[in-house]
Amino acid sequence: MNKNETDRLINQPSMFCFQCQEASKGTGCTVAGVCGKPHDVANLQDLLVYLLKGISFLSLDVRLPEELDHSVSLFITDSLFATITNANFDRAVFVNKIREALFLRQEVLTYRNEQFPDAAAVLPDAAVWQADSEQAFDAKARQVGVLSTSNEDIRSLRELLTYGLKGMAAYTYHAWQLNYTDNEVDLFMRRALAATLDDTLEAADLISLNMEAGKFGVKVMALLDEANTSTYGQPEITKVNIGVQNRPGILISGHDLKDMEELLKQTEGTGVDVYTHSEMLPAHYYPAFKKYDHFVGNYGNAWWKQNAEFEAFNGPILMTTNCIVPPRKSYIDRIYTTGNTGYPGVHHIPEGENGQSKDFSALIEQAKRCLPPTELETGEIIGGFAHEAVMSVADQVVEAVKTGAIKRFFVMAGCDGRMKSRSYYTDFAEQLPRDTVILTAGCAKYKYNKLDLGEIGGIPRVLDAGQCNDSYSLAVIALKLKEVFGLDDINDLPISYNIAWYEQKAVIVLLALLHLGVKNIHLGPTLPAFLSPNVAKVLVENFGIGGITNVEDDMKMFLGA
Structure with a gap:
């Protein structure tokens, strides 16, 4: 290691993570994660992702035995999911996964060398680096994290893609649990991970890859929807x-x-x-x-x-x-x-x-041997408004829109979180006009799903589609309404998007919505720290992505008042 590299490692933070909305000071966690993740675990997660990129690179265009190919897909999916915010804090788990990654990578490399014997000289470091001690893992982990990409815009786009893939992996994992798979999704994840190692790719190339990730985000959420509904039935109100x-x-x-x-x-x-x-x-x-x-x-x-x-x-x-x-x-x-x-x-x-x-x-x-739960509250909440359930009352919804009883839908899906500023979403829901309906999915709903917001012609003003992956249902509902009303553009529907985000599953949902052509999505309570100013500018100019300010001003902006 030369002196410049040594100095860089000495001066860099203990860790660097900005993958979630609560990144410290809105820029990144450098000592320990706000989530509670220790710096050494954060670094080992970075190393694991780095090795996944190497495995992915080696597997491209290589004919692997079916069992090994399946193991590669499963390991990539499982490992990406393990690095999502608030998933796993156990150092021993990541040490073991890194060892497994090195072993699996060697198996893939063996087949690659057999099929491409002259290609060894062009392999990236992520495909060949070796070590067998935890000390070596810790040292390497500090070299391959987010900040190892020096160009801010390339870093931003690589991380946007990586976090989208983490969200995609989570949904793929759940579908796999129910024996639903999609080989095209698995291959895209490998191709996209490998692309983050390619220093010849420019910003435009990575933007295209992120939009393609949105396409596969829709595909994997549809796969999980099929897995859940085929196994457990269509959600009911x-x-x-x-x-x-x-x-x-x-x-x-x-x-x-x-x-x-x-x-x-x-x-x-x-x-x-x-x-x-x-x-x-x-x-x-x-x-x-x-x-x-x-x-x-x-x-x-x-x-x-x-x-x-x-x-x-x-x-x-x-x-x-x-x-x-x-x-x-x-x-x-x-x-x-x-x-x-x-x-x-x-x-x-x-x-x-x-x-x-x-x-x-x-x-x-x-x-x-335990006491019954201590009562926190009483009453009932209503949900189950996935796409099939909503379409079963589509006539009522369409008639309510045509008569003006429903003037606008607000998609307020996404994540909840600790920040006090998230009370914005409770206040926003409470202050929405009585002729509006909230479409929600994910834990963001807990900011308003227990409020008494009433009904419109028997239709509750909060329609909960389900988990964060059920944001797919909200997209299906929007597309079906577009068809019912004979519109050419999904953005001509009376639907506004005011979405709360927290972690990486929200990233793939966002990319999926962009792929479907949805524009003017507002994200809060803060925009992602991993969006560089230039990347944020592209999203604003091309897709109308925006943040939030305060309830009064945002209400005027959304409603044109």
């Missing part, structure tokens, strides 16, 4: 209890419906109730889960309130995907992770062997 019963319970959070299914089966007849939390709320909308009498309601709110809510729940909590925050000592012995989620010192439920179900018996036995 459903009232969900938010109070508690007098039996012990298990609280399940995250997004994975396969885990939901297995937990419900294993708790049936045990005297233990099951409650959903945060993004698992939409499980109540699926017909397949309604047959379980012990599936009794939703407990709490969005992910960021879990410290207080998990403490009050009294029973075990199962985290199925990202959205875990560092747990308090008061309940750390009651929290379990599974899948890509992990935290040091927390019980982890592994995958079942040979395709068998996961074993949730430890949670169930612990739940039996």
Whole structure:
């Protein structure tokens, strides 16, 4: 290592991460993540992504045995998902994944060398770097992070693409859990990851790749929609209890419906109730889960309130995907992770062997010894307005628009978060005119889904389509309304987009909407820190992307008042 490289490493921050909305000071986390992620874990995640790029590069145009090709796709998907904000904080997990990546990369390299024996000299570092010690991993990790790309605009576009791929991986993973796959999506993810190593690509090339990521974002969300609805039925308009019963319970959070299914089966007849939390709320909308009498309601709110809510729940909590925050000592012995989620010192439920179900018996036995949940609130909330449910009342919706009873729809999908400025979305929902309807998906809904906003001709003014991936439903609804009204442009519909974002799944949703031609999307509470001024300018000029200001001024802007 030369002196310049040594000086650069000495002077650079302990870590650098700006992939989520809460990036420190709106620029990036440099000591530890605002999410609670230690700097060494953040750096190892960067190294893992770097190796995924190398594996992807090596696999392009190479004929791999079917089993190895499948392993490559699964490993890339699984590993990208593990690096999403609030998914996994466990250093040991990433050390093991890095070792696995090096082994898998060598297998792919062997086949590449056989098929392209003269190509070894042009391989990038990510495809050939080797090490076997944690110390070497830590040292390399500090060299290959976000800041290793010196050009700010190229860095911005590479990271925008990488974060979109992380979101795509999350949705691909959930579809895979239900045995739904798409080879074109897998190959695009490899091609896009490899492209971030190519220093000959200019900004225009990377912008095109990001737009292509939006195309595959639509494709993967459609795949997951098919997987969920084919397996568990079309979501139905459903009232969900938010109070508690007098039996012990298990609280399940995250997004994975396969885990939901297995937990419900294993708790049936045990005297233990099951409650959903945060993004698992939409499980109540699926017909397949309604047959379980012990599936009794939703407990709490969005992910960021879990410290207080998990403490009050009294029973075990199962985290199925990202959205875990560092747990308090008061309940750390009651929290379990599974899948890509992990935290040091927390019980982890592994995958079942040979395709068998996961074993949730430890949670169930612990739940039996716990008190029932402490009641936080009472009443009901309504949801289940996915595209099929909305289209079943399409005549009412169309008539309401034609008569002027509904003047405008507001898409307020996305993520919730800790920032106090997010109270903007509660205030915005409350102050919307009574002739407007909110279309939502994701945990952003917790800012207003318990408000009494009334109805319009029997249609609730908040239509919850489901999880963040169900933003696809909102796009389908918009496209069908465009067809019903005979419009040529989706932007001619009376729909405004005021979306809250937090992490990388919101990035792929945004890219998907841009691919579908949606313009004038407003993002808040802040624009992504990973957008350089020039990249932000391109998004503003080409797509009308904007931020938010205050409720009063934004209301005038959206409504033209």
